[in-house]
Amino acid sequence: MKIVRYVSLMQRTSQALQRRKRTLGLVPTMGALHGGHLSLIRRARRENDRVVVSIFVNPLQFGPREDFKRYPKPLARDRSLCSRERVDFLFLPTGHEMVPPGFGSHVEVEGLSDVLCGEFRPGHFRGVATIVLKLLEIARPSRAYFGEKDFQQLTIVRRMASDFNLPVRIIGCPTVREADGLALSSRNAYLDATERAQAPLLHQALSLGARMARRGRAGVEIRRRMREALGPIRDGRIEYARIVDPTTLRETKRPRPGDRVIAAIRIGRTRLIDNVAV
Ligand code: PAF
Numbered sequence: 001m002k003i004v005r006y007v008s009l010m011q012r013t014s015q016a017l018q019r020r021k022r023t024l025g026l027v028p029t030m031g032a033l034h035g036g037h038l039s040l041i042r043r044a045r046r047e048n049d050r051v052v053v054s055i056f057v058n059p060l061q062f063g064p065r066e067d068f069k070r071y072p073k074p075l076a077r078d079r080s081l082c083s084r085e086r087v088d089f090l091f092l093p094t095g096h097e098m099v100p101p102g103f104g105s106h107v108e109v110e111g112l113s114d115v116l117c118g119e120f121r122p123g124h125f126r127g128v129a130t131i132v133l134k135l136l137e138i139a140r141p142s143r144a145y146f147g148e149k150d151f152q153q154l155t156i157v158r159r160m161a162s163d164f165n166l167p168v169r170i171i172g173c174p175t176v177r178e179a180d181g182l183a184l185s186s187r188n189a190y191l192d193a194t195e196r197a198q199a200p201l202l203h204q205a206l207s208l209g210a211r212m213a214r215r216g217r218a219g220v221e222i223r224r225r226m227r228e229a230l231g232p233i234r235d236g237r238i239e240y241a242r243i244v245d246p247t248t249l250r251e252t253k254r255p256r257p258g259d260r261v262i263a264a265i266r267i268g269r270t271r272l273i274d275n276v277a278v
Contacts, residue, residue: 022049026141031055032072032186036176040145052089060127149175205229213255213278239264
């Protein structure tokens with residue numbers, strides 16, 4: 001596995017692959033890799049000649065009071081996981097390379113960025129879209145892989161790729177879960193034992209919402225029942241629990257197959273998001 005630290009070297013590497021007509025799969029990450037990331041890497045491995053994983057803790061997507069400073073950075077472990085998964089290139093750009101002094105251009109995906117998580121994390125998706133566009137421009141992959149756990153992020157990246165006619169296929173991959181339903185996330189490491197024990201309630205509430213939707217119940221009733229199901233979490237706060245159209249992310253009154261039941265909660269200091277399809 002080759003470690004690539006410089007944007008210029010990543011660009012040259014990708015150009016050389018294109019000349020040799022080799023496909024490249026990109027798995028963009030912020031590190032602290034878990035089974036969810038590994039499932040993206042394995043799919044990229046199956047579908048492409050070469051695989052690049054990027055690790056960059058993107059400062060643009062964290063708010064001033066968020067966990068940028070304490071975000072986990074187990075780099076040695078991440079490296080060995082990537083090498084075990086036969087990743088070809090590990091792209092590790094510095095903050096200075098990705099966001100140099102004077103950096104001033106940003107991507108705003110209107111209509112999708114200010115709803116759901118965007119209501120609670122202003123500027124978050126602008127930071128995500130800006131860095132994802134840079135990564136796609138630098139690595140020029142044939143395909144890029146994103147987890148469905150971050151469903152809003154996936155929807156925004158798809159929209160951006162389509163709006164800008166980017167020559168890449170955006171591939172959404174199913175959420176990987178613990179045996180009790182909790183979606184794998186780097187932030188699960190923040191949960192203490194009591195919080196961890198309560199965290200599966202999120203997936204249970206979403207599954208309840210999806211079952212109700214399949215039985216034809218109205219969006220407003222589903223929303224109320226999900227909130228009730230999340231109520232018992234001690235030291236918990238519901239940011240949103242809704243059922244939305246998967247493309248527009250607008251709330252649906254009469255749920256249809258393919259809609260997404262989606263929620264964000266806080267347990268203590270940890271923010272958890274998850275969603276399931278109807
Ligand atoms: O999902 C993530 O880890 C990040 O939001 C991403 C896509 C790597 C952009 O920084």
